[in-house]
Amino acid sequence: MTGFAELLLSGVMSGLIIGLAGLAVTLVFGIARFSNAATGDTMTLGAYGALLGTTLTGSLIFGGLVGLLAGALAAVLSYVLVFRQLANRSPISSLLASIGLAFFVRAGLGLAFGHNQSVFQLDIVRPIRFLDLRIQPNDLKFAAIALVTLVIVFIILHMTPIGRRMRAVADNPLLARVSGIAPRPVMFTLWAMAGAVSAIAGIILGMKTVVSPEMGWDMLLPAFAAAVLGGIGHPVGAIVGGLVIGVAQELATPFVGFTYKIAVSFIVLLLVLLVRPRGMFGRVEGVR
Amino acid sequence: MTLEIKEMSKAYGGLTVVDRVSITMEDADIIGVIGPNGAGKSTLFSLVTGFLDGNGGDVVLDGKPLGNASAVERAQAGMVRTFQVPREFAHMTVRENLMAAAPGQGGENLITTFFRPASVARQEKEIAGKVEETIRFLKLGVVADTPAGRLSGGQKKLLELGRALMTGAKLIMLDEPFAGVNPVLIEELSQKIRELNARGIGFLIIEHDLGALSKLVSKLYVMDRGKLIASGEPAAVLSDAAVREAYIGGGAN
Structure with missing residues (x-):
């Protein structure tokens, strides 16, 4: 029973990371209208940024902020240099460009930092015993960071003028234009947010495991699955979707083994697309 | 306000759907554009x-040529249109729909939102005040917090007018505002349009309900197959033989 509970707990942790990545995917999809395959590598970039920042400043918190800014900046740059140029073409162009960008970022990080794994030097803390469960204090911090991130995204979207305009563009881009809503500030904010959220996911993943140039790419499929499961364009849905996939992956591990747990997210993705394409919270797209 | 539409044209391949159409509006006025389906009015x-x-x-x-300004720039310059089939931000409430359309929002980007929260909050309050005023004016109070997608057809028409008002438009272009609207609401909409016009907003209206329209406008323009075929006071235009031919069809008399 304890074994089950511990798997559940570690599922929740990886679920939060997947959920954050899914949140970045779903934000971009909702407003820029394409699946950004560079999300995973923005995570990696954030993790390396944090690693570098931590080494330079000696503080994990400052390091984390460096990583977050690196992710946000990279995402805004990717918009300015690539996705804005493709905005008037079919979404397939942007998707393909994002795959190219993903390779480019990954190769660049490999070149700069090498392909060996790096680790964050975290203090080793004795786990908290709760009932019969061992809980890592760091996991609690990571979970708190993930939740705070979600809350901030929610506040920006629902309680600020720029968030309102982002939702308007997501809802009906054409009507937004004739209502005089300028796309540029909306897009800059969107990309900065998506980049920062991806970076946070990458930093948490890097701190929990190891940092390597491939870490983010491996998260892409689960992130897409979380976004689809939650209902594309639905921020809370992405986090819940991530949790479902994270838990499903961990609980399946005793049966399918560690190597194949990633297949679980693929199966979830397939099932959702077949049974309920609009996801748990989603609405039917295109019917107005 | 003044408006000059000068020789507007649009062709798809060899087919000219709008052929050198010119419309002038001096001072804020209410002008109707009529014509059979496919005449090029919506285009x-x-x-x-x-x-x-x-x-x-x-x-x-207002004396400023718009040249090839984008749709956003034209909206910001004060020209806003509505659509034949009303459009709305379906998943946002009526209040949010109206707030989103308010121009010059200080919280246009995250940086001002976080670093100048006081000025953003002040502006939000101002916008919220205008929104409440608009909601009262259009009598949308009962549905203010309802997602706009759930409104009735008539309410959506009112919301479209409200959104146009919130942008601070000087010229509002209504595309068939009375289509599918019950007679009581048509009367009410007409009244709102007159009131807004008295406040200095110009209206350009496409409409098939000639009865309601001719009571509202000071001038009618008639389009047929992309061309303007007549213009003038409603009564004169509607009795014009060519207009009757084009609009009502050859069989009528």
């Missing part, structure tokens, strides 16, 4: 609002 609206790129022509608003 004209799309050209004027920068939704479609034309093949020649220009729009001059």
Whole structure:
């Protein structure tokens, strides 16, 4: 029973990371209208940024902020240099460009930092015993960071003028234009947010495991699955979707083994697309 | 306000759907554009609002030529249109729909939102005040917190008018505002349009309900197959033989 509970707990942790990545995917999809395959590598970039920042400043918190800014900046740059140029073409162009960008970022990080794994030097803390469960204090911090991130995204979207305009563009881009809503500030904010959220996911993943140039790419499929499961364009849905996939992956591990747990997210993705394409919270797209 | 639509044209391949159409509005006025289906009326609206790129022509608003300004720039310059089938931000409430359309929001980006929260909050309050006023004016109070997608057809028409008002438009272009609206609401909408016009907002209206329209407008323009075929006072235009031929069809008398 304890074994089950511990798997559940570690599922929740990886679920939060997947959920954050899914949140970045779903934000971009909702407003820029394409699946950004560079999300995973923005995570990696954030993790390396944090690693570098931590080494330079000696503080994990400052390091984390460096990583977050690196992710946000990279995402805004990717918009300015690539996705804005493709905005008037079919979404397939942007998707393909994002795959190219993903390779480019990954190769660049490999070149700069090498392909060996790096680790964050975290203090080793004795786990908290709760009932019969061992809980890592760091996991609690990571979970708190993930939740705070979600809350901030929610506040920006629902309680600020720029968030309102982002939702308007997501809802009906054409009507937004004739209502005089300028796309540029909306897009800059969107990309900065998506980049920062991806970076946070990458930093948490890097701190929990190891940092390597491939870490983010491996998260892409689960992130897409979380976004689809939650209902594309639905921020809370992405986090819940991530949790479902994270838990499903961990609980399946005793049966399918560690190597194949990633297949679980693929199966979830397939099932959702077949049974309920609009996801748990989603609405039917295109019917107005 | 003044408006000059100068020789607007649009052709698809060899087919000219809008052929050198010119409309002038001196001072804020209410002008109707009528014509049979396919006459090019909605296309004209799309050209004027920068939704479609034309093949020649220009729009001059308050003496300023708009040249090839984008749809967003034209909306910000004060020209806003509505649609035949009402459009709304379906998943946002009526109140949010109206707030989103308010121009010059200080919280246009995250940086001001976080670093100058006081000025953003002040502006939000101002916008919220205008929104409440608009909601009262259009009597949308009961549905203010309802997602706009759930409104009735008539309420959506009112919301479209409200959104146009919130942008601070000087010229509002209504595309069939009375279609599918019950007679009581038509009367009410007409009254709102008159009130807004008295406050200095110009209206350009496409409409098939000639009865309601001719009571509202001071001037009618008639389009047929992309061309303007007549213009003038409603009574005179409607008794014009060519107009009756084009609009009502050859069989009528």
